[in-house]
Amino acid sequence: MTILKNFFVEFPERLIYDPEARIARFIDWAGDTFAFLWGAIRQFLLRFADITHAFLDFVPWSVFVVVLFIAGWRLTSWKMGLLLAVLTFAIGMFGYWDNMLLSLTIILAGVIISVILGLPLGIIMSKSEKLEAVMRVVLDTMQTLPAYAYLIPALMFFGFGRAAGLVAVIIFALPPLIRLTYLGITNISDEMIEAGLSFGSSPMQMLFKIELPQALKSIAAGINQTTMMAVSMIVLAAMIGAEGAGRQGVALILYRAVVGQRAAEAVVAGFVLVFMAIILDRLIQGFTERFDKGGE
Amino acid sequence: MAKAVDIKNISVVFGTSKQKQAAKELLDSDLTAAEIREKTGATVAVRNLDFSIKEGELFVIVGLSGSGKSSFIRTLNLLNKPIRGQIFVGDEELTAFDAKKLRQYRQNDVSMVFQNFALLTHRSVIGNVEYPLEVQGVGEKKRRETAMEAIKLVGLDGWEEHMTFQLSGGMKQRVGLARALTNDPELLLMDEPYSALDPLIRRDMQDQLLKLEDEMDRTILFITHDMNEAFRLGDRIALMKDAEIVQIGTPDEFFDKPANDYVKNFIADVDKTRILKVRSIMEKPTYVAKKGDGVKETLQKVKENDMGFCYVTDEKRKFLGYVRLEQLQRSKGKTIDRLINEDDTVIYRNAYLREAWSKLSEAEYDLPVVDGKGRLRGILNYDVVVDALAAQ
Ligand SMILES: Nc1ncnc2c1ncn2[C@@H]1O[C@H](COP(=O)(O)OP(=O)(O)OP(=O)(O)O)[C@@H](O)[C@H]1O
Ligand SMILES: [Mg+2]
Numbered sequence: 128m129t130i131l132k133n134f135f136v137e138f139p140e141r142l143i144y145d146p147e148a149r150i151a152r153f154i155d156w157a158g159d160t161f162a163f164l165w166g167a168i169r170q171f172l173l174r175f176a177d178i179t180h181a182f183l184d185f186v187p188w189s190v191f192v193v194v195l196f197i198a199g200w201r202l203t204s205w206k207m208g209l210l211l212a213v214l215t216f217a218i219g220m221f222g223y224w225d226n227m228l229l230s231l232t233i234i235l236a237g238v239i240i241s242v243i244l245g246l247p248l249g250i251i252m253s254k255s256e257k258l259e260a261v262m263r264v265v266l267d268t269m270q271t272l273p274a275y276a277y278l279i280p281a282l283m284f285f286g287f288g289r290a291a292g293l294v295a296v297i298i299f300a301l302p303p304l305i306r307l308t309y310l311g312i313t314n315i316s317d318e319m320i321e322a323g324l325s326f327g328s329s330p331m332q333m334l335f336k337i338e339l340p341q342a343l344k345s346i347a348a349g350i351n352q353t354t355m356m357a358v359s360m361i362v363l364a365a366m367i368g369a370e371g372a373g374r375q376g377v378a379l380i381l382y383r384a385v386v387g388q389r390a391a392e393a394v395v396a397g398f399v400l401v402f403m404a405i406i407l408d409r410l411i412q413g414f415t416e417r418f419d420k421g422g423e
Numbered sequence: 424m425a426k427a428v429d430i431k432n433i434s435v436v437f438g439t440s441k442q443k444q445a446a447k448e449l450l451d452s453d454l455t456a457a458e459i460r461e462k463t464g465a466t467v468a469v470r471n472l473d474f475s476i477k478e479g480e481l482f483v484i485v486g487l488s489g490s491g492k493s494s495f496i497r498t499l500n501l502l503n504k505p506i507r508g509q510i511f512v513g514d515e516e517l518t519a520f521d522a523k524k525l526r527q528y529r530q531n532d533v534s535m536v537f538q539n540f541a542l543l544t545h546r547s548v549i550g551n552v553e554y555p556l557e558v559q560g561v562g563e564k565k566r567r568e569t570a571m572e573a574i575k576l577v578g579l580d581g582w583e584e585h586m587t588f589q590l591s592g593g594m595k596q597r598v599g600l601a602r603a604l605t606n607d608p609e610l611l612l613m614d615e616p617y618s619a620l621d622p623l624i625r626r627d628m629q630d631q632l633l634k635l636e637d638e639m640d641r642t643i644l645f646i647t648h649d650m651n652e653a654f655r656l657g658d659r660i661a662l663m664k665d666a667e668i669v670q671i672g673t674p675d676e677f678f679d680k681p682a683n684d685y686v687k688n689f690i691a692d693v694d695k696t697r698i699l700k701v702r703s704i705m706e707k708p709t710y711v712a713k714k715g716d717g718v719k720e721t722l723q724k725v726k727e728n729d730m731g732f733c734y735v736t737d738e739k740r741k742f743l744g745y746v747r748l749e750q751l752q753r754s755k756g757k758t759i760d761r762l763i764n765e766d767d768t769v770i771y772r773n774a775y776l777r778e779a780w781s782k783l784s785e786a787e788y789d790l791p792v793v794d795g796k797g798r799l800r801g802i803l804n805y806d807v808v809v810d811a812l813a814a815q
Contacts, residue, residue: 322541325500326555326606327529336557340545 154283169290175240176289176371180232188219195406202413211409214402223399229376230361231403233289233369237296237357242350245301249308249349250334259309266302274299274360278367292369300356307349311342347415354411358404377403425479425642426513426532426609428499433472433508435494438465447506456666468494469505470666481636481643483657485650485689491666492646496614499644500533501525512610530559534603538615540595542587548598549574549583555606573601576635593624600632611643618648629655633773637795650689654698662686674703675811696812701779702772704811705792705801708734714743714760721759722751734791734799735763742769742791742799769793772800776811783808 133139158165192212200208218227252262277295285291315338323337339346361369361378370376377399384393434450436443446465456467468491476482484492497503498510501517510517512532520528534555542551553570561569574583577597587595596616603611617625629652636643647653653660654674661671670682678695681687709728712721712735725733725748732747744765754762770779772792783790783805792801 316539316541318537318539318541319543321502322535322537322543325502325529325533325535326558327526327531328558329526332558336554337543341543343545 158284165284168294169285172236172240172285172290172293176232176236176293179236179239180228183228183232183235188215188224192216195410198410199413202410202417207409207413211406214406218399218402221395221399223377223396226375226377226380226396227399227403229370229374230365230378230400233292233296233364233376234354234357234361234403234407237293237300237360238350238354240293241297241301241304241353241357244297245304245349245353246308246346248301249305249346250312250338252305252309253312253338262305262309266306269298269302274363277360278363282367288368289371291367292364295364295367296357296360296369299360300353303352303356304346304349307345307352308342311345311349312338314345315341344415347411351408351411351415354407355404358400358407361400425640427478428476428610428642428644429509429511430472430474430476431509431511433469433495433498433505433510434467435469435491435498435503436465436467436506437494438463443506450507467666469498472508472668474661474668474671476642476644477658478642479640480658481645481656483645483647483653483660484663485647485653485660486663487648490663492648492663493614494666495663496535496612496644496646499610499612500529500535502535530555531606532608533610533612534606534608535612535614536596536599536603536616538618540587540592540599540619542595542598542602544587546587547583548579548585548587548590551587551598552583552601552605554602559606569605570601573605576604577601577631591624592620593628596620596628597631600635604635609642611641613643613645615646615648617652625652632656634795637773650693651698654690654693655700658702662689674699678811696777696780697775699776699811700772701770701774701776701792701803702800704776704807705772705803706807708791708799708802711736711799712746712759713738714763716759718751718754718756718759718762721746722748725751734802735759736799740798742793742797745791766791769797770803771795776808779803780808780812 192215195215196208196212198208199205199211218224248262252259277299278291281291281294281298285294319337319341320333323333328336361376362382365376365378365382370379377396381393381396381400384390384396434447436446436450438446442463442465445463446459446467449459449463450467450470452459454462456470459465459467470491472495484495486492494503498505499512499517501520505518508518512528515528517528543554546554549567549570552573553566556566556569571580571583574580577600579594579597579601582590582594587598590598596619599616603613617628620628632645633656645656647656654677657674659671659673660677662669662677664685670677670686672680677686677690678699681690709730710724710733712724712733714735714737716735721733730748732745734745735743737743744763746759746762746764750762751759756762768782768786769791770782770793772794779790783803789805790803791799792803794800
């Protein structure tokens with residue numbers, strides 16, 4: 128009796144199984160075996176981030192302000208243009224221009240790569256029922272995981288730095304785009320698909336002449352969500368060096384200020400990030416509404 | 424060129440592949456479609472249809488909702504794959520096409536007009552109309568030209584740059600029709616194209632279709648659940664019920680010999696004289712002479728057929744007039760050209776009986792029936808019309 132009691136009350140030592148060592152071994156194994164792959168991805172991401180940053184850095188701040196004014200004005204109204212220009216200008220005035228570019232680089236690079244990956248994935252998902260079932264589980268799981276969880280795989284294979292940061296942003300931001308591309312394509316009315324088929328369209332013609340144009344609105348909404356996800360991930364990503372070792376992006380400044388309890392600095396950096404989020408959101412909203420007017 | 428369509432024992436069944444297999448075994452049994460569904464879980468939407476549509480015919484299928492009309496028409500471009508049976512269009516077997524041939528067939532030989540228009544909302548009117556040509560790979564300039572022609576044909580010129588959401592229902596379906604005409608199909612499929620439109624516009628669209636149909640050589644399969652529409656349009660009509668055809672025939676035959684009480688009920692509300700068209704009760708002339716024919720052969724043919732006179736047309740079947748038997752007997756000339764009595768008392772084949780009657784009763788003898796281009800299409804027999812009207 129006492130044996131039984133001991134067994135069921137206190138967790139028996141015999142049954143303790145140490146997963147840590149095994150996981151460590153698995154990570155080592157995966158890291159070594161596919162070293163060339165991780166290396167290649169890492170190089171690609173770093174180059175991509177470099178080019179994006181070089182481009183952003185090359186554009187003078189005044190051009191930024193003017194372009195945003197015109198974009199806001201053409202897409203929505205002159206008031207919108209003014210708002211975007213003032214917010215951009217304010218970031219410079221706060222002394223955060225270069226720090227902002229470091230964060231923007233990762234957001235922008237993350238969104239672009241997400242679109243490059245997410246569109247084809249969404250399309251394939253809409254074409255294959257099997258893949259759809261698998262992807263659905265994966266996407267659902269990804270959506271329930273806390274944002275922190277995305278740092279782990281990134282760190283595992285890419286180590287601390289910009290590549291890992293970008294990977295974390297991409298994994299976090301990708302699901303809505305895949306999902307909305309898939310939804311956009313599968314929500315097209317049967318009759319419209321049949322009309323396309325009845326005139327003898329090939330699968331490629333169906334995709335490029337009917338499905339993608341019809342899904343454009345949904346895809347635009349997906350890009351918007353993806354961008355917002357990337358923005359919301361940037362602070363966490365900065366923790367693992369997304370903005371580059373030794374560089375001070377706004378996101379990292381914010382993180383450090385919060386941890387170091389420097390309230391004033393945290394408020395200013397926080398505002399800069401919020402301004403960035405507003406500017407990106409308004410811009411993409413403007414584009415999306417343009418599509419709305421074109422469609423039904 | 425229009426093509427004839429041969430439907431040989433076609434059935435369409437919906438369900439899982441297992442259910443379908445079980446239902447297939449029962450297609451020839453005495454069980455009704457409802458009983459088969461109960462037994463197997465599969466829906467028999469079309470059951471053992473076997474008939475032909477003639478080339479150039481405007482064939483109408485009518486029936487209540489759920490009777491299987493759409494399921495059938497969609498087999499003619501293989502949007503639905505029949506579970507068994509064969510379909511021949513011209514002399515090609517549609518049901519044996521591989522993917523590539525099917526695509527070619529859909530691109531070149533057939534097109535469809537949809538109940539809810541199925542326009543591509545991301546394209547303008549002309550963008551929609553030129554879509555079939557774009558798929559074929561026709562160059563931009565040619566595409567635009569052909570599409571503009573089709574747009575003019577349906578009376579939408581001036582609207583080509585509008586987006587489709589700016590159009591009314593009637594205009595949308597005109598776009599649907601124009602789009603279906605640009606690839607110059609031999610077979611035009613129309614699945615309840617006017618059911619979503621209000622009655623006045625519907626009438627307009629029907630008239631337009633009859634006018635267009637008259638000008639071009641094309642086999643049309645038209646689906647409706649409205650008996651009046653069916654009789655207004657159809658050369659022949661098939662009435663469907665529970666996946667099967669109850670009766671096939673000309674409008675006149677439906678009135679004369681309804682197959683059963685179901686048919687009688689179905690046509691009870693139809694006013695015959697407003698619905699019956701000349702073309703549905705006209706007869707084929709026994710013999711027609713061509714300009715340039717010799718007097719001798721013509722005389723012989725006329726005698727052989729025991730006729731008192733015969734109609735004369737030109738090379739393109741355009742109606743010219745008639746020659747009488749006595750003229751032929753008396754003539755010393757070589758050809759009949761000088762004997763032709765020109766006559767302009769003709770009847771348009773899409774006229775309704777009610778309209779034709781006044782001309783016929785004035786003339787008091789049989790009249791030639793012509794199409795929109797003046798080609799001789801038939802002969803309207805005085806006695807037949809009197810009978811048809813008397814039967815009311
Ligand atoms: N894709 C499908 N899957 C399963 N059942 C179907 C499918 N399409 C049609 N059916 C069934 O087949 C039967 C015939 O339907 P169909 O659409 O051909 O009728 P219909 O005569 O065109 O009716 P309506 O006038 O309403 O358009 C119905 O019982 C319908 O529920
Ligand atoms: Mg239908």
